[in-house]
Amino acid sequence: MDIISPDSAHLAHSCAGQGGFRMAYAFDAIEKKWQQYWEEHGVFNVEADPSLQKFYCLEMFPYPSGALHMGHLRNYSIGDMLARFLRMKGFNVLHPMGYDAFGLPAENAAIKYGTHPNKWTWDNIEHMTTQLKRMGCSYDWRRRVETCNPDYYRWTQWLFLQFYHKGLAYRKKAPVNWCESCKTVLANEQVINEGHCWRCGTSVIKRNLEQWFLRITDYAQELLDSLDDLPGWPERVKLMQRNWIGRSEGVRLSFCVEGHDISIETFTTRIDTIYGVTFLALAPEHPAVLELASLSENGEKIRNFAAECAQANESERTIAGTAKRGVDTGLSAVHPVTGERVPIWVANYILMEYGTGAIMGVPAHDQRDFEFARTYGIPVRVVINPPDGTSLDGDTMDAAYEQDGIQCNSGQFDGLPTRDALSRMAIWFEENGWGKREVNYRLRDWLISRQRYWGAPIPVVYCESCGVVPIPEKDLPVELPIDVKMKKGGNPLDEVEEWIATTCPSCGGPARRETDTMDTFICSSWYFLRFTSPWTQEGPFRKEDAAYWMPVDQYIGGIEHACLHLIYARFFTKFLADLGLVEVREPFTNLLTQGMVIKDGAKMSKSKGNVVDPDEIINTYGADTARLFILFASPPEKDLDWSDQGVEGAHRFLHRVWRLVEEHLGDLRKAPRVPCSMENLQKPHTRDLKRIIHSTIQRVTRDIEEERQFNTAVARLMELSNALSNFSPENEKDWSVFREGVQTLIVCLTPIAPHISEELWDMLGNEGFVSSENWPSPDESALVEDEMTVVLQVNGKVRQEFKMPADISPDEMRERILADPATKRRLDGKDVVKVITVPGKLVNVVVRN
RNA sequence: GGGGAAGUGGCGGAAUGGUAGACGCGCUGGCCUCAGGAGCCAGUGUCCGUAAGGAUGUGGGGGUUCGAAUCCCCCCUUCCCCA
Numbered sequence: 001m002d003i004i005s006p007d008s009a010h011l012a013h014s015c016a017g018q019g020g021f022r023m024a025y026a027f028d029a030i031e032k033k034w035q036q037y038w039e040e041h042g043v044f045n046v047e048a049d050p051s052l053q054k055f056y057c058l059e060m061f062p063y064p065s066g067a068l069h070m071g072h073l074r075n076y077s078i079g080d081m082l083a084r085f086l087r088m089k090g091f092n093v094l095h096p097m098g099y100d101a102f103g104l105p106a107e108n109a110a111i112k113y114g115t116h117p118n119k120w121t122w123d124n125i126e127h128m129t130t131q132l133k134r135m136g137c138s139y140d141w142r143r144r145v146e147t148c149n150p151d152y153y154r155w156t157q158w159l160f161l162q163f164y165h166k167g168l169a170y171r172k173k174a175p176v177n178w179c180e181s182c183k184t185v186l187a188n189e190q191v192i193n194e195g196h197c198w199r200c201g202t203s204v205i206k207r208n209l210e211q212w213f214l215r216i217t218d219y220a221q222e223l224l225d226s227l228d229d230l231p232g233w234p235e236r237v238k239l240m241q242r243n244w245i246g247r248s249e250g251v252r253l254s255f256c257v258e259g260h261d262i263s264i265e266t267f268t269t270r271i272d273t274i275y276g277v278t279f280l281a282l283a284p285e286h287p288a289v290l291e292l293a294s295l296s297e298n299g300e301k302i303r304n305f306a307a308e309c310a311q312a313n314e315s316e317r318t319i320a321g322t323a324k325r326g327v328d329t330g331l332s333a334v335h336p337v338t339g340e341r342v343p344i345w346v347a348n349y350i351l352m353e354y355g356t357g358a359i360m361g362v363p364a365h366d367q368r369d370f371e372f373a374r375t376y377g378i379p380v381r382v383v384i385n386p387p388d389g390t391s392l393d394g395d396t397m398d399a400a401y402e403q404d405g406i407q408c409n410s411g412q413f414d415g416l417p418t419r420d421a422l423s424r425m426a427i428w429f430e431e432n433g434w435g436k437r438e439v440n441y442r443l444r445d446w447l448i449s450r451q452r453y454w455g456a457p458i459p460v461v462y463c464e465s466c467g468v469v470p471i472p473e474k475d476l477p478v479e480l481p482i483d484v485k486m487k488k489g490g491n492p493l494d495e496v497e498e499w500i501a502t503t504c505p506s507c508g509g510p511a512r513r514e515t516d517t518m519d520t521f522i523c524s525s526w527y528f529l530r531f532t533s534p535w536t537q538e539g540p541f542r543k544e545d546a547a548y549w550m551p552v553d554q555y556i557g558g559i560e561h562a563c564l565h566l567i568y569a570r571f572f573t574k575f576l577a578d579l580g581l582v583e584v585r586e587p588f589t590n591l592l593t594q595g596m597v598i599k600d601g602a603k604m605s606k607s608k609g610n611v612v613d614p615d616e617i618i619n620t621y622g623a624d625t626a627r628l629f630i631l632f633a634s635p636p637e638k639d640l641d642w643s644d645q646g647v648e649g650a651h652r653f654l655h656r657v658w659r660l661v662e663e664h665l666g667d668l669r670k671a672p673r674v675p676c677s678m679e680n681l682q683k684p685h686t687r688d689l690k691r692i693i694h695s696t697i698q699r700v701t702r703d704i705e706e707e708r709q710f711n712t713a714v715a716r717l718m719e720l721s722n723a724l725s726n727f728s729p730e731n732e733k734d735w736s737v738f739r740e741g742v743q744t745l746i747v748c749l750t751p752i753a754p755h756i757s758e759e760l761w762d763m764l765g766n767e768g769f770v771s772s773e774n775w776p777s778p779d780e781s782a783l784v785e786d787e788m789t790v791v792l793q794v795n796g797k798v799r800q801e802f803k804m805p806a807d808i809s810p811d812e813m814r815e816r817i818l819a820d821p822a823t824k825r826r827l828d829g830k831d832v833v834k835v836i837t838v839p840g841k842l843v844n845v846v847v848r849n
Numbered sequence: 850g851g852g853g854a855a856g857u858g859g860c861g862g863a864a865u866g867g868u869a870g871a872c873g874c875g876c877u878g879g880c881c882u883c884a885g886g887a888g889c890c891a892g893u894g895u896c897c898g899u900a901a902g903g904a905u906g907u908g909g910g911g912g913u914u915c916g917a918a919u920c921c922c923c924c925c926u927u928c929c930c931c932a
Binding site: 102235236239240243244246367368373404411559562563632633634635638640641643645646648649650653654655659712714715716717718719722789790791793795796797798801833834835836838839842845846 | 930
């Protein structure tokens, strides 16, 4: 291979800075050059090495939608900065990239532009890879994965089979979320913003279909509990997951239907209100509804009502403002404790998915039940009074009383406070055999079937004699047929008869393939593991590689995945740990959720016309400018306000750094390379510069490493750059310190703006890549100040500054300030009550007058 | 309705009990220039003042403290999550 040494690069313009000739900052050529060198030298390739401390830095991989957008640019600028920083810190850094390449947009684009999803996707992958390389991202590109590659989805299918064999993948008929626009079902997590499809925003409806599910609820408790083991996650995300999992403790109890051999199960978290039950309500989809309808005089009405409710979407039925509607079945249930008869209703606000799909109605103490009861004239019976001693009246109250209080009308429990009643009544209930204490979760099993083409086929067949038969592992992958006709509004796989028709792996008889494909969130639930050994053909990943690299030390992505990808990936990791394939039970140790990129007060979007194209920014200003601006404009967790003028400011800064080196290149190259120690420096200005250099190192390191606040890290580098610009070296020691400062600036700028850093590093005559340099440590002796500024305060208000030697004692500091004529003038005629001395900072004189 | 996060110059943002506004953008004046939207120098919270200096100032109100953007209580506004 013909390798150009990076050293030869500077020869071409070694005349710069020596005559009148000025070399401009040609970012375009510089960036191309160094990207090529990095690639040729494999600078960012990495292997597992147990003798080195590893760091796994990962950014959420993109969907190959066509081109990078500003959100990607921000995500990858942050990740690359961290990866480069940690590499310079001496870690063995795994920093890979890939593509979440299955998904609906490929099909939509194919239909719209008459192309094939496969071609569309692969073209986009190649284009986006080019873009990522243009950003100067330090990925080990040999490890790239694409989830639509049979080498990858073979293992996605293999993982499905593992779930299946453990009984964690199952088929069931259930009312499921259906997006009419995407023509497919959706998991609960993928229904957002009060009942809308996460991808296209269409209002989701319910359909009763037989589908594949993963039993994520088996892991609900662990998914909840181990959030406590994630101190490196934002509280916000953990809270969102806790809410999503929605653990509640309560009692499951049955009500018998009077005169029939039917019982209706309900679940309540408020067993303390059992004496307040005045009706029972069932979800319209409840399996018992049709049976009750057949027994009821209102049968026709009930069936019509249930059919009508099925059309409405969930959010319309549950949001607080919606009218509560229902139909009386005319039948009664028997109260398990009192033996009283309570009417049974079918109501639109009861959801089949939550609890048992039926509730005990307690209008006095549940606002939804209250509204329903008032609408239909159902009695309201108070069983809890406020703790202040007032008594509620069920006939006149205008809202449910949902707070804690004191039990009443509750037999032997009267007088108990709510909290006590809850636990005692639950035990009492169980002891009498009326019900069972139970933990309930809001989290539902994960619906993974998709009625779409561009996804990983679910590896099962349906055999007339054997039923559902999984494909044997040795026959994987079940390849997605590429030769299909794309069509509007359906799954093209349904028409590939030669693919569907197959033989049963079990009996050899005729069988038909499953034509549904897997939710793409399955594909992205384990990609971080594949990156540890993407080449292996022996399994989804090599166990020893995963053991070395996992967990991901730093994960970076958008908060929109809080209750989607981030829950699924945790679930997969726990399942794989149970299979003995990974040693960790949590995949991501530290999570950074970056803010959105906004412009003119709104999220960038085509419809708002406020989109800034990354390519255009890189063409005009270069990747280094784009990265610098993104990191400087805002702390990573907050939204970033895009500003064209801010970008120019960032570009100007890089120009200033460039000139700093270029204008002094001849002298800099001649300057001593060994730093001059503080004790050998006498000139105050030189000592000051030396101090600034080392405090910059200290503060930049802390900002990146501990605070994860990259905007202030950049600000520190700008301060150093300003200090260097204002410094005029006069002798050899000055030049030595100046060179130390310039080199420090370049090294510390490397993770942020790597190309210009490489170029300047090279121009100064250094060997090798600055990307492979060690991150500097501050020289403690250079951090000590000679002089300090102390402030005089009078009653806490700043009055005057004093300069004094840094090593002065607190007592002397106080005495000097108090003895100063200016201080005496200020305190003249005032009563000094007290003097507070804060060493190194201030003296506060408290006076009275 | 419940929970969470936030509110600081003209703008993006610094400062987590000790000199509010680092750094950058913008703006003003000047230098350089054929010219400049390049570069350099100076200034830039508000009010009074030529200045020195003073007053005031971190959404509003109260409190703790020698001292509060920072801690506590109440209120207002915005955003997010859950109902």
